[in-house]
Amino acid sequence: MKLTPLLIAGSLFFHISTCAQANPATARQSEDQGKVVASGSVPDEASRAAILARLRELYGTQNVVDRLEVGGVVPPPNWSENMTKILTPNLKQVHKGQLQVSGTQVALKGNVANEALRQQVVSEIATSLNPTYSIDNGLIVAAGEAQGVLDKTLSNRVVEFESGAATLTPAGRAILDEMGGAIKQIGTPKIQLIGHTDSQGNRQANVALSLARANTVRNYLIDKGIPAETLSASGAGPDQPVASNDTVEGRAKNRRIEFRLAGR
Structure with a gap:
């Protein structure tokens, strides 16, 4: 039937x-x-x-x-x-x-x-x-609600990497463990992983670093059971700041991984 x-x-x-x-x-x-x-x-x-x-x-x-x-x-x-x-x-x-x-x-x-x-x-x-x-x-879970689940789980925290590298810190891995659980809760929809950096240093190098970090996150989540075909990675470098790059705190907020439902 x-x-x-x-x-x-x-x-x-x-x-x-x-x-x-x-x-x-x-x-x-x-x-x-x-x-x-x-x-x-x-x-x-x-x-x-x-x-x-x-x-x-x-x-x-x-x-x-x-x-x-x-x-x-x-x-x-x-x-x-x-x-x-x-x-x-x-x-x-x-x-x-x-x-x-x-x-x-x-x-x-x-x-x-x-x-x-x-x-x-x-x-x-x-x-x-x-x-x-x-x-x-x-x-x-419908798109608006699903994005809310992702945002709430991340809770304004930053997925941390070793300085100048695409290697996750223990704290970064712990956050991704939580994000992996949240992605499974909302039915593993297609998600864009977008890497961002602050504005210090060479822009081209920052774009490359942001992409490498997004790919590290993608690979980590795949290892945790998230289907590879549902995850895409991209790097925005310093071009989309969420805070001022003039302060230490602002630059820390700008060095982030964004979890965005595809199509939003």
Whole structure:
């Protein structure tokens, strides 16, 4: 069973790219716009009826499109009952995502407003199912909230390096350990690691040093389990100060690594 709720009452709850990004001129795409679309194969008519009834209860009859097919699959024990259990009201808090179920494999993707809701949605599904089911949690915290988590974890601290080098100090590694945990909490989105320096010394050398430090941070986080493809590194050198370079304190603030969600 594959559930791909789309646009309901003006708010994006679930989204599937083949419906939202294709040419809207076709009749089917027009019909699906703003609807909850249930598609895929179910074992029998009773399962189909139970799933559709639950969706209509949650989203309203007029907002559910039935594209389910009956037959051709052999379900695990109590499959239909389990499917209706995982269709909870909290799913309406997931945006731009989809729920996919294949036998005892459950995959949930999409955006949620905060980390607490991310954990709650998946925990609710997990506790409603027996241990034979596995759940792939692909939920991520929405961009604004996710950036807030990163900023709060860094908490105006500076990732420290040895003077004039791209070698992390123990204090710098400790901060990155915390940042790695925060990145995993928000679903490992794509993040830009931007190195910055103060204005002392040669600008070209500072740009190179800032890039080397950003790459050191990237490699450290990859070693901590953050997927390499989600991290990019760049060096801004002294060009984007956040404080005056005329004081020791200001220069210290400018020598920093910035963690920015891609696209922001």
